[in-house]
Amino acid sequence: MKVLFDHQSFSGAKFGGVARYFYDLMHNLKYHQGVQVSLSLLFSNNEYLKNADVKKPMPFGYFLGPGLTNTLFSHINRANSAFQITRHNYDIFHPTYFNDYFKTFLGKTPYVITHHDAIPEKFGDKYASLDGFTKDYKQRVLDNAARIIAVSENTKNDLLEIFNIAPEKIDVVHHSTHFATYKPDDDFDIATPERYLLYVGNRDNYKNFDVFLRAIAPILKKQPDLHLMCAGNGKFTDIEQKLFYELGIHKQVLHQEIQNDDVLYRIYQKATAFVYPSLYEGFGIPILEAFACGCPVVLSNTSCFPEVAQNAALYFDPKNRENITHEVERLLDNAELKLELVKKGYERLKDFSPGNTARKTLDTYKKVLGK
Known part of the structure; x- marks a missing residue:
């Protein structure tokens, strides 16, 4: 079986959950499921592909600034993807995002699309457009797909609620984390x-960061040796730093850039607890990353979180500051509870291997091809 993936999630993304998902999927399909995998990508600074043999794109400098340069190379990559699609040297096409540029070139070859979350549809009216695609646009892409992969039962339910899709067209294939088998440099x-x-x-x-910050500020003030470390997503803004000062916790809030997987792994591994206060996620890969690194987890009781973590985490109402404070303090004050959650996290992680994700995705491809 030959599967072609496109450039969309890799052109301008150095990191990110979607790019990581597709990189891990391609690697495991190729090396553990015997699938011939191709990635139509010429230029990218994506960290996951730097040492990959699935595809080694050419890196580029930001000579026009990040925004314009990424746009330029995205257009070049799209033209290359269109050319690769027209060759029809594959059995199934799997676009890595929702832009439907490919429909002109695909002909009768089937495509499968992965739906990661319904965040734009659920929060777009509050936070403006979050991904640039309208509901009607996505509906057309979903309608024309041979099958749809939802990354959780929660995401499948959102698809059925928001879009007009037959349930039998959707396969639930959970995300995974390569941290399950990853070993950082000793x-x-x-x-x-x-x-x-x-x-x-x-x-x-x-992501609910402001509410979370206000909820834990009293804990930080009571425990001056405790810090909050924020990993990734760039340095703090002036507005954020102003809030840190107003809450009296500016000396205890730190930022850490994530240069590579070794850094991220060690940050999870050494943390007292990982806290995930988001109002909504389609899956929540950081939960699995924390499990893999032996880090206790405290998280929102909304969307997919209970489905993913089950009894391996503590839960709070993300809109209730007092409840967030209570659950975080409960974990901090109970060493036995922390050890219990770490043990349950390792156990829960067994259900989310990259091999399982690749195998179930291959099952979806086989349904499309009638195998």
Whole structure:
């Protein structure tokens, strides 16, 4: 079987959950499922592809600034993808995002699309357009797909609620994490505070960072040796730093860039707890990353979180500051509870291997081809 993936999630993304998902999927399909995988990508600074033999794109400098340069190379990559699609040297096409430029070139070859979340549809009216595609646009892409992969039962339910799709057209294939088998360099370490709560990723919109910050500020003030480490998504803005000062916790809130997987792994591994206060996620890969690194997890009780973590985490109402404070404090004050959650996290992680994701995705491809 030959499967062609396109450039969309890799052109301008150095990191990110969607790019990581597709990289891991391609690698495991190729090396563990015997699938012939192709990626139509010429230029990218994506970290996951730097040492990959699935595809080694050419890196580029930001000579026009990040925005314009990414746009330029995205157009070049799209033209290359269109050319590769017209060759029809594959059985199934799997676009890595929702732009339907490919429909002109695809002909009768079937495509499968992965739907990661319904965040734009659920929060677009509050935070403006979050991905640039209208509901009607996505409906057309979903309608024309041979099958749809939803990354959780929660995402499948959102698809059925928001879009007009037959349930039997959707396969649920959970995300996974390569951290399940990842081993960082034994000699590599990173300087961190002795005790810190870990927050990973974006800090805006539905991520609920401001509410979370106000909820844990009293804990930080009572425990001056405790810190909050925010990993990834760029340095703090002036507005964020102003809030840190207003809350009296500016000396305890730190930012850490994620240069590579070794850094991210060690940050999880050394954290007192990982806290995930988001109002909504389609899956929540950081939960699995924390499990794999032996880090206790405290998270929102909304969307897919209970489906993914089950009994391996503590839960709070993300809109209730007092409840967030209570659950975080409960974990901090109970060493036995932390050990219990770490043990349950390792156990829960067994259900989310990259091999399982690749095998179930291959099952979807086989349904399309009637195999």
